[in-house]
Amino acid sequence: MPDITGGAxxxxxxxxxxxxxxxTWTLVGGELPDGFNLSAGxxxxxxxxxxxxxxxxxxxxxxxxxxxxxxxxxxxxxxxxRLGWDVNDDGITNISDVVxxxxxxxxxxxxxxxxxxxxxxxxxxxxxxxxxxxGLHWNKTW
Numbered sequence: 173m174p175d176i177t178g179g180a181x182x183x184x185x186x187x188x189x190x191x192x193x194x195x196t197w198t199l200v201g202g203e204l205p206d207g208f209n210l211s212a213g214x215x216x217x218x219x220x221x222x223x224x225x226x227x228x229x230x231x232x233x234x235x236x237x238x239x240x241x242x243x244x245x246x247x248x249x250x251x252x253x254r255l256g257w258d259v260n261d262d263g264i265t266n267i268s269d270v271v272x273x274x275x276x277x278x279x280x281x282x283x284x285x286x287x288x289x290x291x292x293x294x295x296x297x298x299x300x301x302x303x304x305x306x307g308l309h310w311n312k313t314w
Contacts, residue, residue, distance in 0.1 A: 176252045176253065180220075182217060186234065202231045205230055229251045230249060257312070265312045290302065
């Protein structure tokens with residue numbers, strides 16, 4: 173399944189084949205991210221509430237049932253990945269983002285100068301790791 177980008181709307185349609193008639197989908201194990209659901213029609217939708225959501229893999233099991241009540245299950249996973257490299261939310265990853273990280277350099281979680289959106293890797297300290305991540309996404313637009 174495609175990754176979920178933090179803060180962005182998401183919709184993914186599941187598919188099945190080989191059954192008779194229409195299909196009904198249910199979540200029978202594991203969990204979807206908060207705010208996401210699986211419709212009976214097999215569509216996973218939702219949106220994370222924070223563009224800077226930490227990377228997390230969700231594992232879950234879906235069951236599909238056809239018109240003759242035949243069922244099968246499938247283990248799936250989806251990753252919530254953060255859109256954290258555009259730290260100033262201006263729609264492009266560039267030198268402005270590096271400058272903003274620099275202004276909060278060495279701030280730690282809970283400290284007076286700490287801002288979660290500048291802690292791109294989410295490790296609790298704003299440092300060179302955050303600059304490297306921004307650099308890896310240079311000139312991407314959103």
